[in-house]
Amino acid sequence: MEYHDIVIIGGGPAGLAAAVSAYDAGCRDVLVIERDERLGGILNQCIHNGFGLHTFKEELTGPEYAERYIRQAEERGIKYMLRTIVADVSPEREILYVNRDEGAVRVKAGAIVLAMGCRERPRGALGIHGYRPAGIYTAGTAQRLMNIEGYMVGREVVILGSGDIGLIMARRMTLEGAKVKVVAELMPYSGGLKRNIVQCLDDYGIPLRLSHTVTKIHGKRRVEGVTISEVGPDRRPLPGTEEFYSCDTLLLSCGLIPENELSKQAGITLSRVTGGPEVDDGLETSAEGVFACGNVLHVHDLVDFVSEEAARAGRNAAAWVAEGGSDRGGELPVTAENGVTYTVPQRIRTDAHDEKITVRFRVNGVYRDKYVAVRSGGAEIKRLKRRIMAPGEMEELTLTGEDLGKCAGGITVGLED
Amino acid sequence: MFDYDVCVIGAGAVGTATARELTRYRLSVCVIEKEEDVCSGTSKANSGIVHAGYDPEPGSMKARMNLRGAELIRKLSKNLDFSYRQNGALVLCFDEADRPGLDRLYERGLRNGVEGLEILTGEEVRKREPAVSGDVVAALWAPTSGVVCPFGMTFAFAENAAQNGAEFRFLTEVKGIEKAGEGYVLHTGGEDILARFVVNAAGVRSAEMHNAVSGNRLEITPRRGEYVLMDREVGGLVSSTIFQLPGKMGKGVLVAQTVHGNLLVGPNAVDVEDGEDTETTPEGTDEIKERARKSVPDIPYNRVITGFAGVRAHEKGGDFIIGEIPDAEGFFDAAGIESPGLTAAPAIGEYLAGLVAEKAGAERKEDFISSRRGIPQVAKLSPEERSALIAERPEYGRIICRCESISEGEIIDAIERNPGARSMDGIKRRVRQGMGRCQAGFCTPGAMDILAERLGIPVEKVTKNRPGSELLKW
The missing domain is CATH 3.50.50.60 (FAD/NAD(P)-binding domain)
Known part of the structure; x- marks a missing residue:
């Protein structure tokens, strides 16, 4: 069976950003599998502008934004397959893909990045x-x-x-x-x-x-x-x-629904709220060596955040392959409460890899002049003022190593007056 | 002088089954259908159940055709390659006071010749079907009940009939019928069709056809039934088909795992004026959901992927009307075909074709082709078989419909079969493209293009079903 260090399922904005960052983190054997006839995913049909203000500090159309990442992938010589659908993923990271030229083929992956996106209700x-x-x-x-x-x-x-x-x-x-x-x-x-x-x-x-x-x-x-x-x-x-x-x-x-049929086949634990996999701060799912990012993880409103998140997934997947796995030490569960519907990640490792951990969340109504409170073991870890929050806009906060040092047990994220 | 020996009006399950049986004989056969494709009326929206046969009144046409039909479907599903699964059925009883009703059903089943019937205790029922309500005190178990793909079966009959020489004329609506010498002339709005014999399998319009040639009027009421269909991921909630003790409007609301693995709930029964009134309503949907909860309390209605309604032809006498009309020689009815009509269809076909052939003095053909292969279901093959098939025909390797894993090759097959798909619904019913959880969101553009290309029409002419249902709007 053919082997690849990292197989990325989906060649949209999430898959491409994950591929580029995995490569830049030192992984040279990355394969992107895309079902459509071109890379770029849903961005190809988003011909309006408004993309890239965070990532590129300029306003691009969807296809232009996609093009930047496609070029980065091609410059690095990252392998990709088009018109190829993944039919099955096993918990042992074996993938069955199907296309016209090769038929049904099994490959083994060192690590997998799930980047299948979402579908409409x-x-x-x-x-x-x-x-x-x-x-x-x-x-x-x-x-x-x-x-x-x-x-x-x-x-x-x-x-x-x-x-x-x-x-x-x-x-x-x-x-x-x-x-x-x-x-x-x-x-x-x-x-x-x-x-x-x-x-x-x-x-x-x-x-x-x-x-x-x-x-x-x-x-x-x-x-x-x-x-x-x-x-x-x-x-x-x-x-x-x-x-x-x-x-x-x-x-x-x-409404959009993360497309997690393959994740279910791989036995990955999904969140009932987001519809996507539950992940730790490294975006690793409940299946070892399987990472998730973009709209398959939770529905985003800006592609810039997808790219940032996917880059983290790619980097962590590369590290996972290089280190031959990760030692699952202690984890702190992150729980949403008081007007916060969910958080991603849903758990943070006590030996968290990144210096700064981005926690993304959504609220369940329109709120004005509220505080977002992060608490652990009765203590307030962080308190951030927000002028306005609405369900249509994704929110985020950052936890530092110092913040985590103050945590004792589970972390809650909720709204307070 | 006649265009055909036999003209069958209606390309539903009954019409196609009859046409197929007629092609066993030396007869020229034509099926005329007002819609653009086979299986576009009552046959397309029903429960898909092969009833065991305990329900109809002993001695009735319904009882006779039900039993024979179920037997034929078991055999034909192999010969004609359509999906069928014998999963058994339970008829639930919720109150000791209703026990006599259950016993009567059991007795009736025995008299009808249904095999394997048993009365189970509530406990035995829940052991078999853990999702069934704790309120159930007893149930009738009918192991010979099954589930079938209503589309798959009807297309199989139609294709096999065509293989054996039957002709199909679509978008041909019978607007009037007159006696013409020894036969009948059918006025269609276009050219008239002259037939020596006519088989009336016009579903909710069968009374209209009958009354055009007979003084003994039939009265058919279109009876609408609504359904909700849930994701395949929750289909395994029940394995057998779960009924409740029947009432006077029919068999009541069932909970079943369809032959394709979806969870199905419905139907109710509402008499409507218009035979094309397939609207779903808030009241109807609420009614079936609530009534199904009585059988299976925890149905995951948050996993509904679609709702639909079908209309069945209820004749006021309550039985099927099958046979030559006494005051209209050479005109054969298959009228009032409501439940168990799908089950009965092949038996009705066999019976009517026999009557017509006898009347015509037609001999059996020696070269009748009795089997047919369906379109390959590529995603169900092993990776090795799948690869082999793709190597032969690469189109089987390009997936168009992600939810149901339907390839370009299967869609092309649907269009190139005879009779083939002429519309998006025609593709959907043949190969299940667009029937999954995204309900054709992703695959509509791809399937539209394939259909336009294969039919050689501009894409703006692509329709959902008959003309007037164009997908695009220039």
């Missing part, structure tokens, strides 16, 4: 009633059809969900001549970035209706319209608030 999972006609797309599918294939998916559009892709597509479809009638959002707040609401909806006069949802789809063959209803605090539609919007297309931007 489909209509069925949202429980929208009515008919099942053509013209219902997840926002990302519509984005791919328009931006990669060059196809127009609709003329009169209603968007359900105010996730970032939905907001971006509201603008994109408007620019292509479609009429976007309304964006309905079930929650009393948007799931997307504030800047996208301003630049994609407000600037084009597209109404955002919070606490509203689609309650019925009309049309037997192609969408002919949707009914939108207001929802109460329990998020159930309020009778009598139904409004009909005629349209030929319904786009859904109602």
Whole structure:
């Protein structure tokens, strides 16, 4: 069986950044396996700008951002395979991949980096009633059809969900001549970035209706319209608030789900909250030598953070291979509480590798002028003021070696007044 | 003078099964279908259960066709290569007071000739199916019950019928029927079709066809049933099909692991006006979820991947109407085919084809092809077999649908079969592309392009099903 020091599953922004950093950390035998026909992943269809402000200190489009990493990978001579799907991953780090040229092939990996990304929540999972006609797309599918294939998916559009892709597509479809009638959002707040609401909806006069949802789809063959209803605090539609919007297309931007089918095959422990693997501060999963980064780990809103996280995963995977494994010493569990929905990592090793540990988290509502408190064994380790926090924006804090020295037992991260 | 010896109206499970059986004889056979493909009406949205046969009234057509149909499906699933699994069924009883009902079902089963029936105690039921409710006091166990792929079976019948010379005409809607000499003329909006014999397998529209030629009117009510389908990861919650004691509107809500491993809950039964009314509703979905919870309390409804509704043809007499219409010679009904219609389909086909052949005095062909191979399910092969197949045809190595691991080669096969897929739904039902947890989010663009290329049409003409359901909007 062929062997590679590091096999990276997924050649999107996470996989590429992990590959480059693993190489730079001294690992020369890195293989990236990508299912699509090109590297770059979902960035290839994100032709709008706004990428790279943190990483490159300039504003790039998605394909430009991807291109920078593809070039770095190619300059280093990192091996990659396209149009190749990983069908199976075992806990012993054996991978079965399939492609046209080689058939089904098993390879053994020293370490694995999971970078498979995420998928969109489909209509069925949202429980929208009515008919099942053509013209219902997840926002990302519509984005791919328009931006990669060059196809127009609709003329009169209603968007359900105010996730970032939905907001971006509201603008994109408007620019292509479609009429976007309304964006309905079930929650009393948007799931997307504030800047996208301003630049994609407000600037084009597209109404955002919070606490509203689609309650019925009309049309037997192609969408002919949707009914939108207001929802109460329990998020159930309020009778009598139904409004009909005629349209030929319904786009859904109602959440992203990390794609962890392979992780499950490998027996990796997943978080019930993020849907991604539970990891330590080195981004190592419950399976030894298997690391995870990017949207397969937890859904990010900025690719810059994906790149940073993936670089850490790549570096740690290289160290793992060089050292022939890592000694799993003591670990401190990190628990989210009081308005914090989750943290990544979920545990920190007492002999943590990095000087500074980045802890990313999300909150469960819109909060103003709150403190983020890190506590351990009754003591306050850190207390950070935040002017505003919202579920659509990922938050982070840094713990230093000194901070960890003060920890006794488990760590909690929560909001306080 | 006739275009065909026999014209079958409707390319559902019953129509295709009948067409296949008819091709055993020296008869020219045509199947006409108003939709763009086989399996587009009642046959596409149902429970996919091969019923054991304890439910229908002894002596009824339903009982007779059910038993024979189940027997045929077991055999045909091998010969015609479609998915079938005999998983057994439990009919749950929640109250000692209902025990007589359970006993009656058992007795009826015995009279119908169902094998292996047993009455189990609540404890025995939970030992077999740990997820079943603690409230269950007893159950009927029917080991011969099974699950089948309703699409797979119908496509198998259609393809085998075509192999044996049956012709298919799609997007051909029968708008009127008249007696014409010894036979019938079918008005289709396009050209008229002249047939010596007609088989009416028009599903929810079978009364309309019947009433066009007969004075003894049939009354068929479209009866809608909603379902929710869950991820394959939770399909193993139950292994056998879980029913509740039946009521007057049918067999009630079931919980089952489909032949493909998904968890299925449904249906309810709501009479509707329009035979194409396949809307799902909040009330209907809530109803089936709640009623299924009575059987299996912890159904993971947060793992639902889709909901759908189907419409079955309920005839007011309550039994299948099968046979030549007394006042319309040469016109054969397969009307009012509701549950257990899917199970009964091959038996109805066998029976009707026999009647038609007898009437026609047609002889059996010696060169009838009785078996057919399905499209290979590449992801289910061992890595070695998979590699061998890919070496032969590289398209089997390019995965288009990630959730169900469906390759480009399988999608091309779906289009190139006869009758082949003409729409996205046609591909989906043949090879399961887009039926997984992302519900075609990732694979729609790829499958669209393959379909356009293979059909030689511009991509904006690609439809979800019949014309009017174009995916793109220029």
